[in-house]
Amino acid sequence: MGRFADALAASTAGRGRPYEHVHHAYFYILPGFIVYFVFVLIPIVNTVRYSLTEWTGFTAPQYIGLANYERLLEDGRFWNALGNNAFFVIFYTILPIMLGLFLTSLMARGNLRGMVIFRTGLFVPQVMSAVVVGIIWRWIFDYRGPLNAFLRDIGLGAAVKPWLGDFTWAPYAAGIVGSWVEYGLCMVLFIAGVQSISEELYDAAEVDGANAWHQFRHVTLPGLQQQVLVAFVVTFIAALRVFDLVFVLTRGGPGRETQVVSMLIYEEAFEYHRAGYGSAMALVMTVLIVSVSTAVFYAQSRREERENAR
Amino acid sequence: MALKHFLGLLLVAALLVAGLPAAAQSETITLVVWDNWVRDAEQEMIEILNAEFEAAHPGVTIKREVYATDDLTTILPLELAGGSGPDVTMINQGYSGMGALVKAGLLLPLNDYADQYNWWDRYALGLHSRNSFSEDGTQFGVDNVYGISNTAExxxxxxxxxxxxxxxxxxxxxxxxxxxxxxxxxxxxxxxxxxxxxxxxxxxxxxxxxxxxxxxxxxxxxxxxxxxxxxxxxxxxxxxxxxxxxxxxxxxxxxxxxxxxxxxxxxxxxxxxxxxxxxxxxxxxxxxxxxxxxxxxxxxxxxxxxxxxxxxxxGGVGLAYGIRATSQHPDLAAEYIDLVTGPRAAELLFERGFFPATAVDPSLLxxxxxxxxxxxxxxxxxxxxxxxxxxxxxxxxxxxxxxxxxxxxxxxxxxxxxxxxxxxxx
CATH class of the missing domain: 3.40.190.10 (Periplasmic binding protein-like II)
Incomplete structure (x- = not known):
């Protein structure tokens, strides 16, 4: 708000007193706000209301207080699914960011030819529909598919597995696909960030005798702080609300090894017609996502304040 | 002159409409049907049946909409509850399909029509329990029948x-x-x-x-x-x-x-x-x-x-045809169900490689x-x-x-x- 008001004040400077016409601004955001209100705020409020009811989704809801939440606490399927989401955070968030940082550091200094093509290529998995990605990887992981054929060809026949149906390996296989989708996003963010780091900083570091690692640690990484933060939040949210990709790959199987919360919400609300209980699950996930995102941004702004104070 | 002519015609037309017997008012009937016939051969079969039904009932139009099986569990209840849904619909069995609809009072019990048209003989009596629920929808397999199927599995x-x-x-x-x-x-x-x-x-x-x-x-x-x-x-x-x-x-x-x-x-x-x-x-x-x-x-x-x-x-019977509880044309809907689950439908299904629930002439095999x-x-x-x-x-x-x-x-x-x-x- 502060920055917005400042900018507004600056733009109206000389045309009367500052802040005089600030209420006009609300008219400008009105169209956007109406859409937001109808399609985001009302549904969220309704989800809160429905989570306190027993409701099929098409008959009159019955108020049952916090019973849905009590049930959630004891629902082993929910905790199992949440655990799987947490596992996917490793593959959707942590791995892509580390991989992205590593590759960016390799490319940061050199002016690679055809960077635009490279960047586009990296971004393709993000643009493709998750269902398409899922079908492609399902084919790759198929027991008679290319991955196992490759393993046999290089003499690793013993490593051949029914990847997506194996109780040990299916979560990793489904996770790797997530990494493949998300690391391109991270890299595009990081490459853009690196290009805005002043060359002088690298030159100065070199003069001081910094090696590649030191340059990465003390120049690249601090310069990419904002980008890493954005990448973290975006991919973290993706990991917690993943549905389509896992649904196409494994349907949550084998057993319940890759079942995620979104799948449970869908099943409860639309297949078993327990929309109230589904709403409660959805709300818990929303609170979880919002609080982690807020905490990350809060920590970041605190750090910025400290640094600015120095 | 032309205007006068036109007004005269209009008057005649109005008189004609007003004077028509009640039966002809069915001219305006549209029967909305939701089904699950998604494959080409299936579409062909149902379009033939629909055309035959329309030919036998002048003035009745069938408005057909096709849905995937899952949609019949997810979308159908919302539409039926809104009161605007189909008159005749195919229904997925089980507690979360038919059971949920019966519980919400959205389906018409078909027992009387089953007696009238002798649907009980379409297939083994025990198989009708697949399409049956207690009136409150809590007990599967008993009391009222809410659907009639035309395929077997x-x-x-x-x-x-x-x-x-x-x-x-x-x-x-x-x-x-x-x-x-x-x-x-x-x-x-x-x-x-x-x-x-x-x-x-x-x-x-x-x-x-x-x-x-x-x-x-x-x-x-x-x-x-x-x-x-x-x-x-x-x-x-x-x-x-x-x-x-x-x-x-x-x-x-x-x-x-x-x-x-x-x-x-x-x-x-x-x-x-x-x-x-x-x-x-x-x-x-x-x-x-x-x-x-x-x-x-x-x-x-x-x-x-x-x-x-x-x-x-x-095994058992495939998706069942049922009638919306609030349909304005339940008798017509029942007549439609009689056709699409009857011997003519069985014949068409069989010709296209499907497996009708009603027996076909063994000499065809x-x-x-x-x-x-x-x-x-x-x-x-x-x-x-x-x-x-x-x-x-x-x-x-x-x-x-x-x-x-x-x-x-x-x-x-x-x-x-x-x-x-x-x-x-x-």
């Missing part, structure tokens, strides 16, 4: 005739013979059963046929319809689970079955003779005939312990074809009163449990306990 064993003939193998008549057959195939380096469990639900069939060897229909019905004493925790289920794990250990199923999907790897694998047999539903007959023709593949009923008596196998085998299996299974159930209607998570059993992450004892716990929690 049965799980059996597809096999490559050539593989059997080359090795002098005969169709097994008991479970022991079935296992001996599989051992003979293994010895000849042929995978006995093509199977893939990646999609989850196909695993239900492998368990169900073995369950059907040990269980009685009463026990199974009690479980499915949640009657008093209905439980999964039985000796029969434990025996079936133990046997299934034995089969996994013996290598009777495709190697890497956990990573094979149904439509691609399993279906393709069977067509390519990557194994001798495939235990699945008769709905694959059309596709197999399309790929290989009528002769190379046969279909037989899964055997029980007793020679010549088939095991209880999953030619010996030694897959289609004839399929009808024989249905006849044998119905005759033995061995039409079982889809376990996931009442235990929706059971596929995951069977994957765990076959992946040997749980013991048979644990499997039975797990399914029972899920069953009682719902």
């Amino acid at each position: 049965v799980v059996g064993v597809y096999y490559h005739r050539a593989i059997f003939e080359e090795r002098g193998l005969a169709i097994p008549t008991t479970l022991a013979e079935f296992e001996a057959l599989m051992n003979a195939l293994l010895a000849a380096d042929v995978t006995p059963i093509v199977f893939g469990s990646l999609d989850g639900w196909p695993a239900i069939h492998e368990f169900s046929v073995l369950q059907g060897v040990y269980i009685t229909l009463e026990e199974l019905d009690a479980f499915m319809y949640r009657l008093p004493g209905g439980t999964f925790n039985t000796e029969a289920n434990l025996q079936a689970a133990t046997k299934l794990v034995e089969w996994v250990d013996a290598g009777y199923f495709s190697p890497g079955f956990a990573g094979m999907d149904y439509d691609g790897a399993t279906f393709g694998g069977f067509l390519n003779q990557e194994g001798a047999m495939w235990i699945t539903g008769n709905w694959m007959t059309g596709s197999i005939v399309e790929e290989l023709g009528e002769e190379p593949v046969g279909f037989f009923a899964f055997p029980s312990d007793e020679a010549g008596v088939p095991a209880i196998v999953p 030619s010996e030694g074809t897959l289609t004839a085998d399929m009808f024989d299996v249905w006849a044998a299974v119905s005759e033995a009163n061995a039409v079982g159930h889809w376990l996931d209607w009442t235990a929706p998570d059971v596929a995951a449990n069977i994957q765990e059993l076959m992946g040997k992450v749980v013991t048979p004892e644990q499997f039975v306990t797990d399914v029972e716990a899920d069953y009682t929690a719902r």
Whole structure:
């Protein structure tokens, strides 16, 4: 708000007193706000209301207080699914960011030819529909598919597995696909960030005798702080609300090894017609996502304040 | 002059309309029908029936909308509850399908129409319980009938005739013979059963046929319809689970079955003779005939312990036609259902390779074809009163449990306990 008001004040400077016409601004955001209100705020409020009811989704809801939440606490399927989401955070968030940082550091200094093509290529998995990605990887992981054929060809026949149906390996296989989708996003963010780091900083570091690692640690990484933060939040949210990709790959199987919360919400609300209980699950996930995102941004702004104070 | 002429005509027209008898007011009737006929051959069949119905009822227009099976569980309740939904609709069975709709009072009980049109004789009386619920929707399989089906489904064993003939193998008549057959195939380096469990639900069939060897229909019905004493925790289920794990250990199923999907790897694998047999539903007959023709593949009923008596196998009737409780034209809707579930529909379905629930003239079948085998299996299974159930209607998570059993992450004892716990929690 502060920055917005400042900018507004600056733009109206000389045309009367500052802040005089600030209420006009609300008219400008009105169209956007109406859409937001109808399609985001009302549904969220309704989800809160429905989570306190027993409701099929098409008959009159019955108020049952916090019973849905009590049930959630004891629902082993929910905790199992949440655990799987947490596992996917490793593959959707942590791995892509580390991989992205590593590759960016390799490319940061050199002016690679055809960077635009490279960047586009990296971004393709993000643009493709998750269902398409899922079908492609399902084919790759198929027991008679290319991955196992490759393993046999290089003499690793013993490593051949029914990847997506194996109780040990299916979560990793489904996770790797997530990494493949998300690391391109991270890299595009990081490459853009690196290009805005002043060359002088690298030159100065070199003069001081910094090696590649030191340059990465003390120049690249601090310069990419904002980008890493954005990448973290975006991919973290993706990991917690993943549905389509896992649904196409494994349907949550084998057993319940890759079942995620979104799948449970869908099943409860639309297949078993327990929309109230589904709403409660959805709300818990929303609170979880919002609080982690807020905490990350809060920590970041605190750090910025400290640094600015120095 | 022209205007005067026009007004005169208008007046005449108005008088005519006002003077018409009440029956002709049906000119404005539009019957909204939701169905699940998505494939080309199916569309052709239903369009013919609709045209015939419209021809027999001047002034009635059928407005047809097509939905995938899942949409009939997710979208249909919302539409019906809104009061604007279809007059006639196909309904998915089970608690979360038909049960939820009955509970909400959205469907019309069809008992009176069933008496009037004698729908009870369309197929075995017991099969009508698949489309029945208590009035409050809490008890499956009893009281009112809310839908009439026109197709039948049965799980059996597809096999490559050539593989059997080359090795002098005969169709097994008991479970022991079935296992001996599989051992003979293994010895000849042929995978006995093509199977893939990646999609989850196909695993239900492998368990169900073995369950059907040990269980009685009463026990199974009690479980499915949640009657008093209905439980999964039985000796029969434990025996079936133990046997299934034995089969996994013996290598009777495709190697890497956990990573094979149904439509691609399993279906393709069977067509390519990557194994001798495939235990699945008769709905694959059309596709197999399309790929290989009528002769190379046969279909037989899964055997029980007793020679010549088939095991209880999953089967029953396909999606059912029902009527919206608030429909303005229930009589007309019933007449429509009578047509699309009747002998004319059966004929059209049969001609297109589908499996009508109503019997067709046996002279249409030619010996030694897959289609004839399929009808024989249905006849044998119905005759033995061995039409079982889809376990996931009442235990929706059971596929995951069977994957765990076959992946040997749980013991048979644990499997039975797990399914029972899920069953009682719902």
